[in-house]
Amino acid sequence: MNSLIIPMAAHIALTSFLYVLLTIARAPKVWGIYKNPDGTNPWAAVEPRISANLSNQFEWPVFFYAACLLLIHSPSALNAATWLAWIFIAGRVAHSCVQILTTNVRLRGLVFTINFLATLGLWTVAVLTFQSIKTA
Template sequence: MALKLVYPALAMIFWIFVVGVILCVRRKNAFTSGEVRPDEVSVSTERYPVPARLASANFSNQFELPVVFFALIMLAIQVAATSYVMAALAWLFVASRVVHTLIHIGPNQLPLRGAVYGVGAIALLCMWAGVLVAVL
C-alpha cells in the first residue's frame, strides 16, 4: 500500500515547515534584541548571530538530501516498491533529519551531526536499492 510511504513524506514536509518557523523566530529575535539591523543583512546573512545562521544553514539542508528522498518516494510508489522495509527506511530517514536538525541548531557537534547525516544517507541508498530491485 502506497500510503506507507506517503506518511513519512508528509512528516518530512511538516519538518521542513518546522525548521522554517525556527528560522523565522531566530531571525526575528535577532532584530528584536538589536543584534542586527535589516540593512546589515539585506545583502548577506553573515551578520546574523550564530543561532540564526545555524537555523538558516539547517533550513538550506532541508533542500539537499530530502530532495532525493522525495524522488525516491515517488519512484517507489510508481514501481510498487512499497514494502514495510521501504517504509521503515523512509521513517529512518525522516528521524535522521529531525535528529540532525536538533543537533545542528542545538549543540552543533559536528562529529555527531555527521554520523546522523550518514545514517540518513545510508537509508536513502537502501531505498534506492529497493527501487532498483523492483524495476529489475
C-alpha cells in the first residue's frame, strides 16, 4: 500500500468524526434529545464552531489531496511526501481542536500555518519531482 493513502484516510476519518460530532451537537435542536433540564441545548456555544471547522475540511485540504494524488506514484519523492502528509494531518487535528474548543483566533491562525506549510511543502516536492522527470 502506498504510504500516502494512510494520511489521506486519516483526514477522511477526522472529517467523519466531525460529522458525527456535529450531529450530536445538533441533536437537542433537531431531534429534541440530550437537552439540558431547562430545555436548552448544551452544545449551543460549540455547535457553530464545529460546523465552521467541518466546512474548513473542504477548503485548504483540497490542495493536500491534489498534491498527494500527484505524488502517489512517485517513489523518489515518497519519503518526504509521507512526512509532510503526516505533518498536515497533525496540523489539521490541532486546528480542529483549537477551533472547536477555544475562541482564540490568533492561536487558530498559528496552528493553521502547520497545514499551510506542509501543503506548500508537498507541492514543492511535486513540482521538483515532475520537473526532474521532465528534464531527464
